[in-house]
Amino acid sequence: MLEEIGYKPAVMYKMGFxxxxxxGNLSIHSYCCPLTIIIEKIDLQEGMxxxxxxxxxxxxxxxxxxxxxxxxxxxxxxxxxxxMKKLDLYFTL
Numbered sequence: 001m002l003e004e005i006g007y008k009p010a011v012m013y014k015m016g017f018x019x020x021x022x023x024g025n026l027s028i029h030s031y032c033c034p035l036t037i038i039i040e041k042i043d044l045q046e047g048m049x050x051x052x053x054x055x056x057x058x059x060x061x062x063x064x065x066x067x068x069x070x071x072x073x074x075x076x077x078x079x080x081x082x083x084m085k086k087l088d089l090y091f092t093l
Contacts, residue, residue: 001033005050006043009033015086020079028079032087055084 002008015030044050049067057063059081062071074080 004044004046006045007035007037007041009036013090015083015090018079020077022077023075023079030083030086032090055081055088058084 012031012033015032018028018030020026020028039052042050049065051063051065053063058074061074061076063074064071
C-alpha cells in the first residue's frame with residue numbers, strides 16, 4: 001500500500017484466500033485495514049486513478065472516473081460483490 005498510495009496502516013487483517021473459478025482459477029488474497037487518514041491525503045503513485053465506491057455503485061457494472069472523465073466496466077464476477085459483503089460484515093462485528 002505504501003508504494004501504491006503512500007499509506008501504511010498500523011495493522012492489516014487477512015479476510016481470506018479464494019480461487020475464483022469464473023476468472024480462470026485466479027488466486028486472490030483479500031486484506032482490509034482501517035483508513036486512518038482523510039481520503040484527500042491518499043497519494044496515488046501507481047495507476048491511472050483511484051476512487052472509493054459503494055457496493056450499490058459497484059453493482060451498476062460501470063464506475064465513473066472524474067480524473068479521466070469516463071466510465072469503466074466492473075469485472076463480471078460474483079466474487080467482487082461477495083468480497084464487498086464480507087468486508088461489510090467484517091467491520092460490523
